[in-house]
Amino acid sequence: MRxxxxxxxxxxxxxxxxxHDAENLFVPVQAFQQxxxxxxxxxxxxxxEVEYLGWLNGKPLERKSVLLTFDDGYSSILQNAVPILAGxxxxxxxxxxxxxxxxxxxxxxxxxxxDLMDVAELSEVVDAGIALGVxxxxxxxxxxxxFTDLKKHTVDARALLEERxxxxxxxxxxxxxxxxxxxxxxxxxxxxxxxxxxxxTSGRWALPRVDIxxxxxxxxxxLKLQSIYPTARRALSAAPxxxxxxxxxxxxxxx
Ligand SMILES: [Zn+2]
Numbered sequence: 001m002r003x004x005x006x007x008x009x010x011x012x013x014x015x016x017x018x019x020h021d022a023e024n025l026f027v028p029v030q031a032f033q034q035x036x037x038x039x040x041x042x043x044x045x046x047x048x049e050v051e052y053l054g055w056l057n058g059k060p061l062e063r064k065s066v067l068l069t070f071d072d073g074y075s076s077i078l079q080n081a082v083p084i085l086a087g088x089x090x091x092x093x094x095x096x097x098x099x100x101x102x103x104x105x106x107x108x109x110x111x112x113x114x115d116l117m118d119v120a121e122l123s124e125v126v127d128a129g130i131a132l133g134v135x136x137x138x139x140x141x142x143x144x145x146x147f148t149d150l151k152k153h154t155v156d157a158r159a160l161l162e163e164r165x166x167x168x169x170x171x172x173x174x175x176x177x178x179x180x181x182x183x184x185x186x187x188x189x190x191x192x193x194x195x196x197x198x199x200x201t202s203g204r205w206a207l208p209r210v211d212i213x214x215x216x217x218x219x220x221x222x223l224k225l226q227s228i229y230p231t232a233r234r235a236l237s238a239a240p241x242x243x244x245x246x247x248x249x250x251x252x253x254x255x
Pocket of ligand 1: 071
């Protein structure tokens with residue numbers, strides 16, 4: 001894709017030990033601060049959702065650009081990420097499950113469940129200039145459902161978010177990055193303008209994102225900002241021994 005912006009995928013931002021974060025989803029606060037400062041000092045333009053959609057619809061971007069996305073809607077995003085983003089005048093998109101507002105990440109193992117933002121917290125996120133998108137009704141994997149069942153996770157979830165928070169979501173992110181032609185059709189028919197996957201992509205309805213997690217170091221973070229990274233990562237996942245070797249070369253954060 002022409003001069004594509006890098007889309008980073010975060011989950012939580014907070015100091016959570018590995019016992020309570022089995023999937024390394026929580027980037028420590030200091031690491032997140034350093035990553036945002038790095039983007040700020042390195043000349044990256046941080047796109048809003050509207051600017052990203054503008055690019056998707058053909059508007060050129062003047063310089064290297066990044067879109068920040070935060071999946072699941074953890075309360076830690078409001079507590080820890082929003083103040084840092086506000087301090088640097090940065091924005092992004094938070095993907096939430098409208099069926100789980102004010103609940104917990106119940107799809108995770110018991111020890112790794114965390115609080116999800118409620119309506120009042122989401123309103124604060126919106127007030128900070130961050131867009132909200134839909135991440136299915138309740139974090140269901142979208143590749144195992146028929147078109148009728150998918151309506152609950154697309155059309156209905158979007159309507160529920162609008163009813164509860166007053167935001168008409170423009171974009172979608174697939175839980176676990178899982179999608180198939182039926183899921184992509186459901187998201188498209190529901191009227192979203194685009195949808196994000198992770199490394200398995202398919203045009204506007206399954207756009208690529210780069211996962212940033214608690215194991216990233218300043219070095220791996222910089223590596224992931226290279227536009228070649230998603231392609232390289234896809235090639236490496238087809239060859240696990242090669243991927244392990246690559247991990248040894250770039251190093252992982254200790255936690
Ligand atoms: Zn998720």
